[in-house]
Amino acid sequence: MLTIRSLDVIYGRSISALEGVDLEARSGRVTAILGTNGAGKSTLMRAVTGVLGASGGSVTSGSIVFEGQDITSAPPGAIAAAGISLSPEGRRVFAGLTVEENLRVGGRLVDRKRRVENYERVVDLFPVLEERRRQPAVLLSGGEQQMLAIGRALMSSPQLLLLDEPSLGLAPVVVQRIANLIVEINRQGTAVLLVEQNSRMALAVSDDAVVLETGKVQMSGSAADLASDPAIQSLYLGDAAADSDAWGATHA
Numbered sequence: 001m002l003t004i005r006s007l008d009v010i011y012g013r014s015i016s017a018l019e020g021v022d023l024e025a026r027s028g029r030v031t032a033i034l035g036t037n038g039a040g041k042s043t044l045m046r047a048v049t050g051v052l053g054a055s056g057g058s059v060t061s062g063s064i065v066f067e068g069q070d071i072t073s074a075p076p077g078a079i080a081a082a083g084i085s086l087s088p089e090g091r092r093v094f095a096g097l098t099v100e101e102n103l104r105v106g107g108r109l110v111d112r113k114r115r116v117e118n119y120e121r122v123v124d125l126f127p128v129l130e131e132r133r134r135q136p137a138v139l140l141s142g143g144e145q146q147m148l149a150i151g152r153a154l155m156s157s158p159q160l161l162l163l164d165e166p167s168l169g170l171a172p173v174v175v176q177r178i179a180n181l182i183v184e185i186n187r188q189g190t191a192v193l194l195v196e197q198n199s200r201m202a203l204a205v206s207d208d209a210v211v212l213e214t215g216k217v218q219m220s221g222s223a224a225d226l227a228s229d230p231a232i233q234s235l236y237l238g239d240a241a242a243d244s245d246a247w248g249a250t251h252a
């Protein structure tokens with residue numbers, strides 16, 4: 001579905017952020033990208049969604065192909081139209097707009113009939129958004145804003161949903177809910193590419209996983225294999241995470 005080959009990204013003239021990155025996100029699956037601060041996860045998200053230029057980055061070699069279409073240098077609108085949608089890090093809902101208006105913005109690229117269907121799907125997944133639909137997004141809790149950000153991304157009927165740090169800053173019980181919802185969204189047929197510092201949660205909901213370190217892929221494979229790998233356990237699923245709670249939700 002999404003195939004990234006030998007991708008190199010730099011910021012400015014020479015700051016290397018990604019080097020020779022290979023990644024495959026398959027249809028029907030959840031793929032996790034793990035890595036500590038500065039590993040290159042956000043850079044990869046920017047490259048896939050076509051917004052690298054806005055932060056001074058550029059692809060210097062390699063390719064990003066989605067459903068057979070080369071999107072390596074495509075503008076963000078074309079990438080969205082091709083079927084990729086992002087729920088950004090830090091949620092970034094439109095604080096002054098109501099919940100319903102936020103969702104409508106997410107559905108602006110699809111026709112009215114599809115928009116109504118997608119709205120029904122979103123409020124089925126997140127009933128609280130229907131209850132709060134006339135309230136400004138700023139009044140929602142952190143977890144509800146995360147649900148709104150994911151819901152807004154789903155409004156464009158993506159084939160591939162990108163989730164950038166959906167657990168960031170949320171309480172463990174809310175992280176658990178978000179994790180369950182990721183599984184449900186995937187079960188309904190949407191492929192998911194999940195960027196997470198909360199490795200425990202990410203590996204629990206994913207089929208496949210890639211570990212990035214200083215811009216390079218250190219390891220990739222099935223999430224189950226990675227979760228049982230001693231190096232991953234000590235580096236990403238270590239005691240600090242295990243002590244905090246089942247989902248290691250203190251990574252923010």
Ligand SMILES: Nc1ncnc2c1ncn2[C@@H]1O[C@H](COP(=O)(O)OP(=O)(O)OP(=O)(O)O)[C@@H](O)[C@H]1O
Binds near residue numbers: 015038041043056057
């Ligand atoms: N706009 C930018 N200009 C210059 N360097 C940047 C820029 N954005 C990121 N970098 C550098 O690129 C590298 C990868 O950063 P990136 O933000 O992609 O990592 P990350 O894994 O997403 O980390 P985090 O979880 O902290 O967001 C880092 O060395 C970072 O300092």
